[in-house]
Amino acid sequence: MAELIRVSAQSRSTAVAGAIAGVMREQEQTEMQAIGASAVNQAIKAVAIARGYLEQDGIDLVIAPMFTEVEIEGNERTAVRITIYRRPQSLLNSNGVYTRNGNGHVNGNSVPSLVLA
Amino acid sequence: MAELIRVSAQSRSTAVAGAIAGVMREQEQTEMQAIGASAVNQAIKAVAIARGYLEQDGIDLVIAPMFTEVEIEGNERTAVRITIYRRPQSLLNSNGVYTRNGNGHVNGNSVPSLVLA
Numbered sequence: 488m489a490e491l492i493r494v495s496a497q498s499r500s501t502a503v504a505g506a507i508a509g510v511m512r513e514q515e516q517t518e519m520q521a522i523g524a525s526a527v528n529q530a531i532k533a534v535a536i537a538r539g540y541l542e543q544d545g546i547d548l549v550i551a552p553m554f555t556e557v558e559i560e561g562n563e564r565t566a567v568r569i570t571i572y573r574r575p576q577s578l579l580n581s582n583g584v585y586t587r588n589g590n591g592h593v594n595g596n597s598v599p600s601l602v603l604a
Numbered sequence: 605m606a607e608l609i610r611v612s613a614q615s616r617s618t619a620v621a622g623a624i625a626g627v628m629r630e631q632e633q634t635e636m637q638a639i640g641a642s643a644v645n646q647a648i649k650a651v652a653i654a655r656g657y658l659e660q661d662g663i664d665l666v667i668a669p670m671f672t673e674v675e676i677e678g679n680e681r682t683a684v685r686i687t688i689y690r691r692p693q694s695l696l697n698s699n700g701v702y703t704r705n706g707n708g709h710v711n712g713n714s715v716p717s718l719v720l721a
Contacts, residue, residue, distance in 0.1 A: 527648050528641035531684060535669045549666040549689065552652045567648060572666065577692045 491518045494533065496525035503533035507571060508540040511548060519550075519569040522557070527567050534571065547574035608635045611650065613642035620650035624688060625657040628665060636667075636686040639674070644684050651688065664691040 492506055503519075510517045521530040538548050548571055555568040609623055620636075627634045638647040655665050665688055672685040 524645035525641050528644040531644050531648060531669050531686075532671075535671050535684065538668070538670065547668070549668050549695075551655070551664070551666050551691065552648050553655065554649075554652050567652065569648075572695055574668065575692055575694045577694055578666075578689055 490514075491520055494519055494521040494526050494530040496523060496529065498526070498529045498533075500529045500532040500536055503529060504536035504540055507533060507537040507548070511537070511541060511546060511571065511573060512544055516570060516572045519571060520555075520557070520566050521569070522559070522564055522566045530567070530569060534569075548572065549574045549578065607631075608637055611636055611638040611643050611647040613640060613646065615643070615646045615650075617646045617649040617653055620646060621653035621657055624650060624654040624665070628654070628658060628663060628688065628690060629661055633687060633689045636688060637672070637674070637683050638686070639676070639681055639683045647684070647686060651686075665689065666691045666695065 490510060492503065492510070494503055507517070507519070519530050519533075521527045534548060534550055541547065550572070551570045553568050553570075555566050557564055557566045607627060609620065609627070611620055624634070624636070636647050636650075638644045651665060651667055658664065667689070668687045670685050670687075672683050674681055674683045
């Protein structure tokens with residue numbers, strides 16, 4: 488069963504990033520949930536930070552967001568559910584271009600746009 | 605060169621989703637940029653909506669967020685840059701479990717958590 492990392496507007500993005508990194512060192516995927524713009528923003532920032540934390544482990548992340556309905560204190564709310572995956576090798580050169588990060592080394596954290604730009 | 609889809613707090617998420625879907629029907633990847641919590645939220649909601657638009661095309665999406673510094677009217681701002689990829693087949697059963705969506709059919713839009721839960 489995938490764990491659910493709940494993110495609120497008050498969550499520190501570095502703390503959430505630490506939780507993401509901890510889980511993703513052990514698992515292929517996990518789930519995150521955020522309700523409201525501030526919480527979604529914290530969640531996405533946390534993923535960006537976690538990608539940095541995991542770089543030395545040779546792990547990169549990709550995510551897939553979807554909507555889900557949840558009940559909070561008897562009220563129906565729309566939450567953003569974000570599945571986090573380890574980034575597969577096939578995405579590293581999906582368009583036939585090897586990717587490079589700022590220091591010229593190719594790894595799982597490389598940014599295609601830096602090469603393509 | 606990847607295109608850059610700029611998302612602001614005023615962007616309608618359905619309009620951004622239409623732009624994402626249009627590009628991703630033709631390309632393997634594209635880039636989106638958002639500055640501020642509201643814009644990031646609109647961008648993520650747009651990806652969730654675009655996944656639905658693309659379902660009938662047999663295309664699903666995954667994204668990778670990162671920070672980038674941009675200059676806006678002479679001021680340095682931190683933006684969230686989001687690379688959008690077509691979701692590779694390998695992610696559909698990355699943990700050895702076939703995924704299913706609500707109607708019992710397996711496709712690129714299936715949600716692992718619905719099976720794992």
